[in-house]
Amino acid sequence: MRFALAMLVQFGASIVFVTLMTYMAVYAITMFHVQDSAAGLAASSFILGSAISRIFIGKYLDFIGRRRLIIIALIVFTLCSALYPLSWSFTSLIATRLLHGAAFGAISTGITSAAVTLIPATRRGEGMGLFLSASTIAMGIGPVLAVSLSDAVGANGVFLMTALSGAVSLVAAVVVRLPERRPTADEHSRRFRLRPSDVFEVRALPISFSLLLCAFGYSCIVTFLAPYTIAQGMPAAASAYFIAFAAAMFVVRLFTGRRQDLKGDNAVVIPLMLLFAVALATLVFATQPWILILAGVLGGVSYGGLLPSLQVVAVTRASSERLSIALTTHYLMLDSGVALGPVIFGFVIAIAGYPGLYAALSATVLLAMGIYWFVHGRHHRHRRN
Numbered sequence: 001m002r003f004a005l006a007m008l009v010q011f012g013a014s015i016v017f018v019t020l021m022t023y024m025a026v027y028a029i030t031m032f033h034v035q036d037s038a039a040g041l042a043a044s045s046f047i048l049g050s051a052i053s054r055i056f057i058g059k060y061l062d063f064i065g066r067r068r069l070i071i072i073a074l075i076v077f078t079l080c081s082a083l084y085p086l087s088w089s090f091t092s093l094i095a096t097r098l099l100h101g102a103a104f105g106a107i108s109t110g111i112t113s114a115a116v117t118l119i120p121a122t123r124r125g126e127g128m129g130l131f132l133s134a135s136t137i138a139m140g141i142g143p144v145l146a147v148s149l150s151d152a153v154g155a156n157g158v159f160l161m162t163a164l165s166g167a168v169s170l171v172a173a174v175v176v177r178l179p180e181r182r183p184t185a186d187e188h189s190r191r192f193r194l195r196p197s198d199v200f201e202v203r204a205l206p207i208s209f210s211l212l213l214c215a216f217g218y219s220c221i222v223t224f225l226a227p228y229t230i231a232q233g234m235p236a237a238a239s240a241y242f243i244a245f246a247a248a249m250f251v252v253r254l255f256t257g258r259r260q261d262l263k264g265d266n267a268v269v270i271p272l273m274l275l276f277a278v279a280l281a282t283l284v285f286a287t288q289p290w291i292l293i294l295a296g297v298l299g300g301v302s303y304g305g306l307l308p309s310l311q312v313v314a315v316t317r318a319s320s321e322r323l324s325i326a327l328t329t330h331y332l333m334l335d336s337g338v339a340l341g342p343v344i345f346g347f348v349i350a351i352a353g354y355p356g357l358y359a360a361l362s363a364t365v366l367l368a369m370g371i372y373w374f375v376h377g378r379h380h381r382h383r384r385n
Helices: 002-032 036-064 066-086 090-118 121-153 155-175 185-189 205-231 237-252 256-263 266-284 289-317 320-377
Strands: none
Touching (some): 002 066, 036 320, 066 155, 090 121, 121 256, 205 237, 205 266, 205 289, 256 266, 266 320
């Protein structure tokens, strides 16, 4: 029951995140008449706020208390949805997005730390795959809600729905009893110092860097696939791609975690990285809608399985008292990859077009696989239950 309620907290927060990421650029252009680049900032500033909060949450989560922090953050998170219609300028909208993102970073770090503790170590892969399926469902539902609600009832309907989603998560957080960890006396003596080791877990950092490289691929799919399909004369194919991507991501998370528990990390991570490289390479040759749908299935299976699998590896490499910092490292690298991918790789489009972009991203994922093998895979031994 506690695990199910933790999933509900994650689901409600993720619905808000995905829905507003889809809608915010359109809202900024409509309400404040900004250019496309500024509209993109309105969407991505949420991720910036999330990343900033994670820097501090990893260290202070157990001092504040997981449940207390989640409830406080969810109150702020829910109120932020009510602040959007009150934004009187583009600057105030960005400020709301930063605050909203900071609350989300605290919620996701806190609830994931609690969920990891609830899962037996021998079933961690299966459990995290199931837990993160809540986010996967949100990825499929959120964009549909953003488009349908904005068309039917306008912006206020979108913000009302996100406020209600936040409220559902808040009720679940109030009801659930989460496991807590008491900081040690040594941690108390160092609680007012914030050093790099309080933000990044060294043992988890190389694995999380591999995730960052893979996230480049995902972020460039989300950002550039629609203009790519329009250039190819298939404007409706992008929607089909994302539907296939979300469905495949949901299905794969029901199975890969259990396989990781039974067969070990390498049996899952290496094939999925190879498959993600293939999925990106398939986009190079996407001249027909069916090729795009195939690429969506391959991308959903591979990237959807990689996120929880690499998270399990990062958490397992860290000690129990550094669990929240390992999760902070994981999410900071993920957020950085999503935010920086289009910026770093956008110039490739001008040089080699969209096919060249996805070819470069495919090669980047192969590089991530090499890093994973060097820092973890070659040392890893098969774990048995």
